[in-house]
Amino acid sequence: MSLRNALLVKLLDGEATGYELAGRFGTSAANYWSVRPAQLYAELTRMEEDGLVAAETVVQSKRPNKRLFSLTAAGIGELQRYAREPSGRMSVKDELMIKVAGIDVSDRAALLGDIARRRQASVDMLRSYEATRQDMLDGRDEETFVQTAPRIGPYLTLLRGIASERGTIAWCDTAARIIAERHNRADTQEHPITA
Amino acid sequence: MSLRNALLVKLLDGEATGYELAGRFGTSAANYWSVRPAQLYAELTRMEEDGLVAAETVVQSKRPNKRLFSLTAAGIGELQRYAREPSGRMSVKDELMIKVAGIDVSDRAALLGDIARRRQASVDMLRSYEATRQDMLDGRDEETFVQTAPRIGPYLTLLRGIASERGTIAWCDTAARIIAERHNRADTQEHPITA
DNA sequence: GTGCTCATGTAAGGTGTTACATGATTGG
DNA sequence: CCAATCATGTAACACCTTACATGAGCAC
Numbered sequence: 296m297s298l299r300n301a302l303l304v305k306l307l308d309g310e311a312t313g314y315e316l317a318g319r320f321g322t323s324a325a326n327y328w329s330v331r332p333a334q335l336y337a338e339l340t341r342m343e344e345d346g347l348v349a350a351e352t353v354v355q356s357k358r359p360n361k362r363l364f365s366l367t368a369a370g371i372g373e374l375q376r377y378a379r380e381p382s383g384r385m386s387v388k389d390e391l392m393i394k395v396a397g398i399d400v401s402d403r404a405a406l407l408g409d410i411a412r413r414r415q416a417s418v419d420m421l422r423s424y425e426a427t428r429q430d431m432l433d434g435r436d437e438e439t440f441v442q443t444a445p446r447i448g449p450y451l452t453l454l455r456g457i458a459s460e461r462g463t464i465a466w467c468d469t470a471a472r473i474i475a476e477r478h479n480r481a482d483t484q485e486h487p488i489t490a
Numbered sequence: 491m492s493l494r495n496a497l498l499v500k501l502l503d504g505e506a507t508g509y510e511l512a513g514r515f516g517t518s519a520a521n522y523w524s525v526r527p528a529q530l531y532a533e534l535t536r537m538e539e540d541g542l543v544a545a546e547t548v549v550q551s552k553r554p555n556k557r558l559f560s561l562t563a564a565g566i567g568e569l570q571r572y573a574r575e576p577s578g579r580m581s582v583k584d585e586l587m588i589k590v591a592g593i594d595v596s597d598r599a600a601l602l603g604d605i606a607r608r609r610q611a612s613v614d615m616l617r618s619y620e621a622t623r624q625d626m627l628d629g630r631d632e633e634t635f636v637q638t639a640p641r642i643g644p645y646l647t648l649l650r651g652i653a654s655e656r657g658t659i660a661w662c663d664t665a666a667r668i669i670a671e672r673h674n675r676a677d678t679q680e681h682p683i684t685a
Numbered sequence: 686g687t688g689c690t691c692a693t694g695t696a697a698g699g700t701g702t703t704a705c706a707t708g709a710t711t712g713g
Numbered sequence: 714c715c716a717a718t719c720a721t722g723t724a725a726c727a728c729c730t731t732a733c734a735t736g737a738g739c740a741c
Contacts, residue, residue, distance in 0.1 A: 296699095297583065298700080301588045304592040307595065312720070312721090313720080314718090314719060314721080315719095327582055327583070327584040327587030328583055328587070329582075329583070331701070331702060332720095332721085333722075333723085334700080334701060336720095336721065337723090340722095355719095359708075359719080360721085361719085361720060362720090362721085371595055374592050374595060375597065377588075378596035378597055378600060378601060379596075379597055379600045381603075382586040382589060382607075382608070383585050384611065385586065385608075385658075386524055386582070386584070387521060387522055387524075387581070387582050387654075388522070388524070388581045389522040389523070389580040389581070390495075390577040392521070392647050393492060393496045393499055393523060393572075394573040395643055395646050396519070396522075396644055396646070396647045397498070397502060397569050397573060398573075398646070399640070399641040399643050400570065401569065401574075402574055405573060406573060409576060413577070413580075437668075441668050441671050441672050441675075442671065442672055442675040445594070446594040447593065447594060447669070447672055448590055448591040448592055448593040448594050451591075451665050451669075452587050452590055454661065454664060454665070455587060455661050455665075458661055459657060462657045463580075466649065466650050466653055470649070473632075473642060473645075473646065476633065476636050476637065477636050477637055477642055493728085507691090508693070508694095509691060509693080510691095526730060527692095527694090528729085528730075528731080528732095529728080529729060529730080531694060531695095535694095550691095550692090553691060553692065553737070554691080554735090554736075554737080555692080555693085556692060557692090557693085
């Protein structure tokens with residue numbers, strides 16, 4: 296039931312519609328959890344039934360009506376209970392790595408393109424994370440922020456995201472370099488595995 | 491159908507039983523894919539039906555019989571076809587980050603314990619990855635290895651794993667430091683959010 | 686004699702994805 | 714005029730996890 300708790304945490308940032316929550320996952324939680332809207336609306340309905348969130352329907356004239364969700368005391372209680380359980384391991388699923396692991400039997404050029412796209416996605420994400428960080432710090436240095444801000448949780452996960460995107464960019468560069476190094480040599484000397 | 495392809499890639503390392511494949515995922519692919527044995531046996535059976543792998547039953551007297559799986563030409567073809575498709579984004583799911591994002595309403599000490607455990611797990615994994623790297627290099631420097639080894643795919647994904655564990659360890663240290671910094675200050679000045 | 690490794694699987698349930706369905710407003 | 718944004722949901726399917734089931738050998 297991690298999705299539940301991920302939603303509860305996102306609601307600490309303030310009440311939101313399902314649509315807005317989906318957006319919050321896309322921008323600031325993408326480095327540790329992901330959801331599709333379809334799953335999210337279903338889960339929010341169940342959470343309301345269980346009393347973890349309160350939903351208020353806001354009637355709108357120019358747009359479809361929306362449901363604004365907010366945390367209940369029971370919701371915060373559930374989050375606290377969850378936080379006391381030991382965490383499972385991080386789970387990563389990355390198609391690109393499957394393909395790279397098999398590069399010696401596959402199309403090198405296609406994979407280099409894939410790696411370049413991944414790199415660009417990380418550059419964009421990093422830029423966005425760093426802008427968010429500046430917004431949070433709001434001119435203060437980190438020490439001051441850490442000691443005075445109302446919350447540090449989102450800052451800590453943001454640091455994780457920043458480090459992770461930097462790591463991805465560095466890996467993409469290294470991988471592209473190594474693939475090129477081997478390819479140059481391979482013009483004169485062939486490698487056995489070609490299927 | 492990424493699991494399929496992850497299994498095909500693992501079979502590039504040589505024929506194996508389902509049990510051995512589960513082990514290969516645990517040790518060297520944990521940083522980009524994960525499987526449970528139950529899922530794996532089911533998928534291997536389907537892959538055999540689809541002709542992507544060949545299964546040979548090995549009768550054993552002292553242990554239950556085993557099924558040794560190996561790649562077929564169709565299996566390698568599928569891997570090559572898959573590698574030409576553009577990759578989806580990496581998906582990460584990390585319970586610890588959900589809890590850390592909510593640290594300002596939760597039990598700080600419990601989370602620090604969780605972070606310490608995560609750090610230790612990464613230290614252990616890093617040690618194991620670095621041993622694997624030395625085995626692969628086998629005394630050669632990286633440049634020589636890259637230009638002469640029969641395969642570089644597993645080396646590239648291993649580098650990713652090493653970078654990722656180092657990143658995790660560094661983040662755990664930073665997070666613990668920041669939490670402590672805030673806590674020391676919090677003895678004299680309280681923060682509003684305690685739910 | 687306790688627990689780990691090898692070795693395979695089934696059944697049930699939970700989680701996550703894709704496709705479908707609707708439709709006005711806003712910005713370029 | 715086309716695309717994106719706001720806003721919600723259902724149905725069907727695919728995928729993954731957990732619990733259960735079995736059982737011998739080997740190391741401490």
